[in-house]
Amino acid sequence: MFLTRSVKIWTAISIASLLAYVIWILRGSAEIVIGYFNKVASDVGYINFTGPIFYVGGIGLSARLVGCVLGLATIFLIWIKGRNFLQVKKLVAAAVVLESINFLALIPSLPFLLEPRTVTFSPSLGYGYALQILFTVPFLWALAFGVAKYKEPSQKKVLLNTAAIAFIAYTVALFANEVSRWVSMISADSLKFLFQGIRAVGFLNAVALMPFAVVFAAVMAALVFQSKISSAMKWLGASLSVIGLNYLIYLIYSYFANSLNFVPLVDIWTIPLLGLGISLILNSKRLVSSSA
Numbered sequence: 167m168f169l170t171r172s173v174k175i176w177t178a179i180s181i182a183s184l185l186a187y188v189i190w191i192l193r194g195s196a197e198i199v200i201g202y203f204n205k206v207a208s209d210v211g212y213i214n215f216t217g218p219i220f221y222v223g224g225i226g227l228s229a230r231l232v233g234c235v236l237g238l239a240t241i242f243l244i245w246i247k248g249r250n251f252l253q254v255k256k257l258v259a260a261a262v263v264l265e266s267i268n269f270l271a272l273i274p275s276l277p278f279l280l281e282p283r284t285v286t287f288s289p290s291l292g293y294g295y296a297l298q299i300l301f302t303v304p305f306l307w308a309l310a311f312g313v314a315k316y317k318e319p320s321q322k323k324v325l326l327n328t329a330a331i332a333f334i335a336y337t338v339a340l341f342a343n344e345v346s347r348w349v350s351m352i353s354a355d356s357l358k359f360l361f362q363g364i365r366a367v368g369f370l371n372a373v374a375l376m377p378f379a380v381v382f383a384a385v386m387a388a389l390v391f392q393s394k395i396s397s398a399m400k401w402l403g404a405s406l407s408v409i410g411l412n413y414l415i416y417l418i419y420s421y422f423a424n425s426l427n428f429v430p431l432v433d434i435w436t437i438p439l440l441g442l443g444i445s446l447i448l449n450s451k452r453l454v455s456s457s458a
Contacts, residue, residue, distance in 0.1 A: 226271025294346020
């Protein structure tokens, strides 16, 4: 299927954004490790307290970083070097599996967050992590398996169907991550927390806007199952646009709420998806016009 240069550029920017996001977080982890070996009390205490959460989390982030590099390499090979999908499918499958490892790395956090007798007890965050794991790992594995087993065009429809379902699940995981953090903040204070300053804007952005991303993703999947790919591309673009817009609003909210330090805790890397989504919508219209 024909993709405009804009779609290709925004795809690369989106993956690069995720790569930069992961590098930023790993940089902070590296500083803690250095502090640990230099016997900085706060860093030693943090690593001793978190234990497997810190180490396994580092493995997950490292896997995600490698997955981003493989994703960018795949783009280069397909859109610059002219390779076909069969020639790069192993890279794609590996990148998808590595992304799933990032979410598997959340598992050690669950006992810390869901055990009532611990100081880290935060059921909203715990359930949010559990939902992220459930809505990413099995679907990403299914997608990776489909990609690895792909051999001929007759398998394309099944692979697209699998990818569409995986996208819905991934969108739900993004939604769960953001909402669970808002619920956690409300639980730590009270509902009056929402009416202090512009916090209501941030909360409504999460609970009112992100559901549209899920709904649009579901419409996209339904169209993919009907083999209406051009129309599906439009709804995929709509879903991605909502996700990117949501986190752009969140970033602006964080600036005015003086809470930029907490931005890395959510999927702020998704902001370029706004550009990718708009590009896909325009690409879809171009395909419809050319076929008319």
